[in-house]
Amino acid sequence: MRQEPFVVPGKLVVPYRYFVGRLASKALIALRDDKKVMGVRCPTCNLTYMPPRSTCGRCFSKLEELVEVGDKGTVLTYTVVYHKEPVHPMEPPFVYGLIKLDGADTALPHFIGEVEPEKVSIGMKVQAVFKDKREGNILDIKYFKPQ
Amino acid sequence: MAERVAVVSVAQTKYHQNRGDVREAELAYEAIEQVLQETGLKFVEDGTGIDATVSCSHDHWDGQTISDIKIGDVAGAHLRPEEKVAEDGTHAVYYAMLQILSGHHDVVLVVSHMKESQTVRSMIENAAFDPVYQRLIGLDFLTAAALQARRYMYKYGITEEQCAKVVVKNRKNAQNNPYAQAPMGLTVEDVLRSPMLSSPIRQLDAKPVSDGACAMILAKEEKAKRLSDKPAWIKGAGSCYDAFYLGDRDLADCQSLMLAAKQAYDMAGIGDPRKEIDLAEVSEYYSYQELLWMEGLGFCDRGEGGKLIDSGVTQMGGRLPLNPSGGLLSGRPFAVGGMAAVAEAVLQLRGEAGARQLPDVSTALAHGVTGPCGQLQCVLVLGKD
Numbered sequence: 001m002r003q004e005p006f007v008v009p010g011k012l013v014v015p016y017r018y019f020v021g022r023l024a025s026k027a028l029i030a031l032r033d034d035k036k037v038m039g040v041r042c043p044t045c046n047l048t049y050m051p052p053r054s055t056c057g058r059c060f061s062k063l064e065e066l067v068e069v070g071d072k073g074t075v076l077t078y079t080v081v082y083h084k085e086p087v088h089p090m091e092p093p094f095v096y097g098l099i100k101l102d103g104a105d106t107a108l109p110h111f112i113g114e115v116e117p118e119k120v121s122i123g124m125k126v127q128a129v130f131k132d133k134r135e136g137n138i139l140d141i142k143y144f145k146p147q
Numbered sequence: 148m149a150e151r152v153a154v155v156s157v158a159q160t161k162y163h164q165n166r167g168d169v170r171e172a173e174l175a176y177e178a179i180e181q182v183l184q185e186t187g188l189k190f191v192e193d194g195t196g197i198d199a200t201v202s203c204s205h206d207h208w209d210g211q212t213i214s215d216i217k218i219g220d221v222a223g224a225h226l227r228p229e230e231k232v233a234e235d236g237t238h239a240v241y242y243a244m245l246q247i248l249s250g251h252h253d254v255v256l257v258v259s260h261m262k263e264s265q266t267v268r269s270m271i272e273n274a275a276f277d278p279v280y281q282r283l284i285g286l287d288f289l290t291a292a293a294l295q296a297r298r299y300m301y302k303y304g305i306t307e308e309q310c311a312k313v314v315v316k317n318r319k320n321a322q323n324n325p326y327a328q329a330p331m332g333l334t335v336e337d338v339l340r341s342p343m344l345s346s347p348i349r350q351l352d353a354k355p356v357s358d359g360a361c362a363m364i365l366a367k368e369e370k371a372k373r374l375s376d377k378p379a380w381i382k383g384a385g386s387c388y389d390a391f392y393l394g395d396r397d398l399a400d401c402q403s404l405m406l407a408a409k410q411a412y413d414m415a416g417i418g419d420p421r422k423e424i425d426l427a428e429v430s431e432y433y434s435y436q437e438l439l440w441m442e443g444l445g446f447c448d449r450g451e452g453g454k455l456i457d458s459g460v461t462q463m464g465g466r467l468p469l470n471p472s473g474g475l476l477s478g479r480p481f482a483v484g485g486m487a488a489v490a491e492a493v494l495q496l497r498g499e500a501g502a503r504q505l506p507d508v509s510t511a512l513a514h515g516v517t518g519p520c521g522q523l524q525c526v527l528v529l530g531k532d
């Protein structure tokens with residue numbers, strides 16, 4: 001007799017509270033309250049990291065100097081998402097980009113909106129669009145739109 | 148190096164899209180049983196058997212913390228040592244090699260196992276991203292890979308057709324591999340007609356969902372020679388991490404792979420990998436990655452991956468066949484992926500690769516990767532003598 005494999009369904013639902021750390025706390029408050037996008041500068045390497053972090057991975061310095069990196073930047077790469085996955089925050093098609101903000105040396109992945117997906121290109125200048133009601137996380141930037 | 152380490156036995160399950168008939172330990176044992184039978188080794192304490200076990204699996208994928216906890220009984224870990232490497236299987240082989248080189252153990256069983264079919268890939272991969280700045284936007288390894296593919300193709304003028312050729316080659320190679328999950332006769336047009344997932348990556352540019360396990364026995368020189376007529380010596384090994392934040396790297400490059408390869412080549416005494424490597428098994432989760440990894444491994448200059456696939460050099464019968472097994476694109480699970488690459492390298496060195504056996508193989512390279520966009524890289528060089 002043919003028998004289907006017997007399956008016990010399971011689901012791990014575990015709440016976490018991710019403490020964002022010394023620098024990101026300040027950076028996310030600045031994003032929420034003042035619509036300011038902050039990075040952190042390594043004076044030894046002369047590099048500004050976005051997202052901010054407390055240690056420079058290259059020279060191992062302790063990083064202290066939060067700097068505003070601005071809300072404008074350049075698209076380094078992008079993808080138009082056409083398929084559906086449960087982790088996607090919106091219906092396809094939508095666009096992810098890797099955006100180098102003008103005041104930073106590293107790039108931030110985020111959405112690109114207010115543009116036909118087919119019109120997005122590498123090198124495109126974009127600008128952050130902020131949520132009206134901000135909560136102190138990276139989604140306080142709704143998406144980046146063409147400048 | 149004073150001591151040498153060899154792989155003396157390898158075994159794999161046939162990779163399958165859904166092994167609903169077995170649970171993880173049963174799946175792992177399908178591979179373990181074969182290496183025990185081939186070598187006649189037992190889990191004993193008198194110095195004549197297997198001294199320890201190293202496994203590779205992932206808590207989140209398995210939905211169980213300490214994911215190796217459930218395979219103890221079939222992996223010789225009842226009241227015995229077993230450690231898990233939660234990266235790629237190549238790193239488990241690397242760690243077992245170090246256990247032997249350190250003099251701590253003589254003979255080590257390595258096993259990797261994975262049932263991707265049990266859960267939802269994108270949710271597992273999303274949890275690998277930084278929860279503060281990256282996870283909330285819903286990235287997974289596929290959308291991250293698409294960002295990398297676009298950047299790489301833009302910077303170096305790599306075409307979708309060149310990426311598609313990787314799929315065609317590997318799925319064809321898989322037709323001669325009895326362990327391969329999804330061998331297929333495809334054309335470049337078939338690949339380009341498959342549905343777009345996350346541009347420029349189409350369905351056939353991505354590896355299918357896969358279940359399977361791989362096991363091997365590593366031994367120090369003196370014991371290796373007793374355990375096998377055809378030991379495959381680990382001549383070189385290298386491992387290197389790149390930045391966690393995607394935007395810290397230029398995704399068109401693969402610096403960590405170049406550095407891991409350099410370590411492995413230096414250790415193996417390889418000056419020119421293009422001449423001295425007879426075949427390579429690389430871990431291409433997505434088609435563009437085979438081209439990018441070829442560059443990182445020094446098989447061609449930076450940006451020349453597309454030209455190399457066009458030239459036919461990496462086909463069966465070419466000067467440097469890549470993924471004679473069919474690679475990950477033909478179906479291999481996470482964690483097991485790179486270890487299956489090692490297994491193929493060993494089979495080719497032993498002359499036991501059946502219909503896909505390449506002539507005159509004396510040096511083979513196996514590559515594994517984990518993390519988004521090739522963050523952590525591992526390179527192993529294996530040789531006949």
Ligand SMILES: [Zn+2]
Nearest residue numbers: 042045056059
């Ligand atoms: Zn620094």
